[in-house]
Amino acid sequence: MRATLPPLLVVCMVLVWQGCSTAAFRQLVTRTEKDTYTHTRHDTIRTIEFPNAPGERGIVYPSDRTTKTERALEQYDSTVVRYYPNFIRFGVFESAGLLATGPSDRAVGGGIFGIYTDPNESFGNNIAPKSALFTGSMYRIGTIEFPLYWFDQEPTWSVGTSLTEVFQWEASNERAIVGAFPLYLRKRYFLRDEIPYVCVTGTAGFGFLPSQYLNMAASLDVGSLGGANVRVYAGMVIGRSIEQRSVVQPYLGFGASLLDFHNHPRELRRQWSEHEHSSWDVGLMRLTPFLLLSGGDTAGQGSSVGLQLQLMPTTVAFPVGDHRITAGADLFTFVFAYRQQQPQARNPGVAFGYGVLPLRIGYWLPIAGGALALEPYAMYSYFPHSMWQVAARLHVNAVEWLPLGIAIGYISSAGFSVTRGTIEEVVGRNILAFDVAYLGITIGIAEELFRPSQLRYYRSDR
Amino acid sequence: MTAALLVLLTALVPVFVQTVGTSDPWRFWLGEGTTEPLQVWNRGSLDAVEKRGVRDVRIVGPTRIGLISPRHTEFRLVLYATGSAATDGIRLRMRTTERDYAELSRGGIALTIDRSGVRIEEGTTVLAATDTLRFRAGDPIRIAIEHDGQQTRIAVGCSLFGPFRTQLPATEYTIVEPLGDESSSLQISDVAIEGVRD
Structure with missing residues (x-):
């Protein structure tokens, strides 16, 4: 029970942060208009009563009539809220x-x-x-x-x-x-x-x-x-x-x-709901902790777990065909595959990759109206070293701006060397080339997946 | 001193940007400071609508404004309308909203006072019409409206029209349109509003 508390706490904190930041961000960038309608379905009840007069009264005798009018409102308000x-x-x-x-x-x-x-x-x-x-x-x-x-x-x-x-x-x-x-x-x-x-x-x-x-x-x-x-x-x-x-x-x-x-x-002057989007996916950050399926440090006894971090992943619908071919880029991509476990080595190497504006090309297959999406893609990073990746990812629009997913893929990195600086301090000097296959889960932070109906190419009012 | 000023300026920038950037010059208030303020939403160019007093607004050219009662959908509204020689009249639209009218062509109940008389219409149905009351340049016309449940009553000067029974929902809006060309102007003065039920 105690062991599960810290992860639960982290999850709660992430959700609270996500909720607060989502609400605060929306408030900052959104103008709200509200119209209120009052519907009145019934506003007067009129009851007319004809009491029978006692006795025989003849044909032309005026009968009593009691009219009772009650003002009884049956109202409800409907409110239309629009966000711009x-x-x-x-x-x-x-x-x-x-x-x-x-x-x-x-x-x-x-x-x-x-x-x-x-x-x-x-x-x-x-x-x-x-x-x-x-x-x-x-x-x-x-x-x-x-x-x-x-x-x-x-x-x-x-x-x-x-x-x-x-x-x-x-x-x-x-x-x-x-x-x-x-x-x-x-x-x-x-x-x-x-x-x-x-x-x-x-x-x-x-x-x-x-x-x-x-x-x-x-x-x-x-x-x-x-x-x-x-x-x-x-x-x-x-x-x-x-x-x-x-x-x-x-x-x-x-x-x-x-x-x-x-x-x-x-x-x-166009509502958010009618806004034109060009991307299948944009986000602030995407984390992919993964399990190495092959290519890890075979000599080591440590865990075969790695991590990919993408900053500002963007997946744009390519304006050809059915717009499911995608082109994308990240601001930075980091891949930590494994740390070399060799007890005799004085300076164990780290299988690490790092890319600036790596390019991606892929195919976006929306499933269930876009609630799920399958994205096979290939990524190539050309700077500061050569790294490429082929992978497939299943995105699930789990929580607003917090999509989850499963990814399976293969990454090949040529490795590079550093002698000083932040990367040397955080990762190490001895950065290895690596070829790994992985299975991971993806967590999007402030990431939004768009449905086909939200893309401007699919809109009927274009 | 200079450092403090620079810190102050830096701190004020985001406040200034948000205040100026999110302000809406197309909206202003009449009767602010009273218990029943009324918002004016200018739907034309900025210089076409001018606030002239606490309860007065001037409209120039063929544009329109929305008078929005933020607390009531069922209300009594009274105003005086005075047009210039180039103005052909005034039209008020009730039981609709600006968006319904502009984007969905839902005109609600329309009161038209022009040089040929007074007409009250709901869609294509004429609810009332008379040619004994006419718009005259320079003569203030008193217009009073009451929306109560399904009923709407309208008074033009001392003449009462209605109550008209309608299925249209009551809204916060009264849309005011001057009739005329670019040189026309309409002064709306002494606008007052109160809720029917409180």
């Missing part, structure tokens, strides 16, 4: 690679989208200068934009903020600009009015802490499609860095974002 999105943009993560923001031999080296960092420097802040084309990076986390009606009535203007944004011009913090809750005004000019939208966005942003700065920029935005966007940026930041050095920095860059949803102004 009230945001122009809600984004969890956005990043960009910036060109020519510093000397080419002092680059951050985050690649075209600013997130292809050296595994020795991933998830850490100790970045060594290197020679690269994309010298700088920009990151924005937790962005929200609401419509602003001050300048026009179609909300092509927006006011918004982010939890944080970072402009890393080069591999040092001397000129880095960091803002917490910067204030942003944006104006969008739509070049394409259909999903995926294409728009030119003018931006003015003000950051107050820890850097004080003004960011004037324009961007060409394409998206969102299942929360995925790509952007081209041009702008200038004027201000003081986190080390209080004056910065005047023009920039040009290319960016991508996941879990970054855009609403056209007209979509603010």
Whole structure:
């Protein structure tokens, strides 16, 4: 009994967190309209009584008549509640690679989208200068934009903020600009009015802490499609860095974002239930603890249990055929297969894989109207090392934003090496190549599976 | 001092963004501070509807507003309507909602007062009509409405119409439409409301 309490407690905490976060998130991004109707079915009862007059009265004798009118209401109210999105943009993560923001031999080296960092420097802040084309990076986390009606009535203007944004011009913090809750005004000019939208966005942003700065920029935005966007940026930041050095920095860059949803102004007047979706599946995180079926550490005596963690998995319906062919990506994928158990080894290896924006292609087969879905897929991760996976997953829409599933698959990883940094500290230096088959359960955190009826391709009103 | 100001500004940004971003300039209140406030929902352009006083609103051009009583579906409502020379009249729609009217074409009970007289209709059925009461530019018209159960009573000036018995449900809405072109204007003044049952 005691042994079951901690897992139950964890499950309860996850459910409570899920419920609270779901409710709070819905309240933040939803506008509610309510109409009340009062139906009156019966509002007057009229009883007419003709008492018989005593005796013989003849034909023309007036008879008594008593009319009793009672006001007896039988009423009920019916309420119609409608929910609309009230945001122009809600984004969890956005990043960009910036060109020519510093000397080419002092680059951050985050690649075209600013997130292809050296595994020795991933998830850490100790970045060594290197020679690269994309010298700088920009990151924005937790962005929200609401419509602003001050300048026009179609909300092509927006006011918004982010939890944080970072402009890393080069591999040092001397000129880095960091803002917490910067204030942003944006104006969008739509070049394409259909999903995926294409728009030119003018931006003015003000950051107050820890850097004080003004960011004037324009961007060409394409998206969102299942929360995925790509952007081209041009702008200038004027201000003081986190080390209080004056910065005047023009920039040009290319960016991508996941879990970054855009609403056209007209979509603010469309109910959530009628909203157009392009994805079969989007989520914040997916955990897949798995049992190794083959390919584990045969020398070891330890448990053959591994884990796959996908951050921001997105599965977009490919607009061909019956739209069941899917294309997808994660922001990051981590696979922990096993730890090598060799008592004589001084530095046991870890079968570990790590991918940045790995690509997936698959087939989505909805079952029972979409309550279940079978997804065979292949994944290829090309950075920082080669890793591929073929798998099939059965999704079950168990709890709202908490889908569960079963997965069976095969992962092959080429392995890679690190000498320092967060991965070296957390995982280890000796990272092994591995080929494993697995059977696991999947747990989606803040993940939503969409039914065919919710996808815009299947809507009859298109 | 500067640091405190920067902290304050940073802390105020999310509050400012949410307050400004979730505000709805198409809605405002009449009679706020009273026991029976009435919400106005502007369904046209922002500059077409203007709040002129605590209980007064001005409508310019062929648009419409919804007067919403947030606490009652069965109520008595009274207002004075005064139109300009370019205004042809006024139409009130009752026992419907803005969405039902705009998206589902459910017009409810319509009271039309124009230069040819007064008509009260439910769908295609004319409930009452007269040509002795007419809309005149500059003359305030008093309109009173009572929704009680299945019955609706309407008074235009001192003339009473109804009660009309209807199967339409009572709603929180009274939709006001000026009749006329872009240059017309209609002043709705002294709007007051009370619930029938409390």
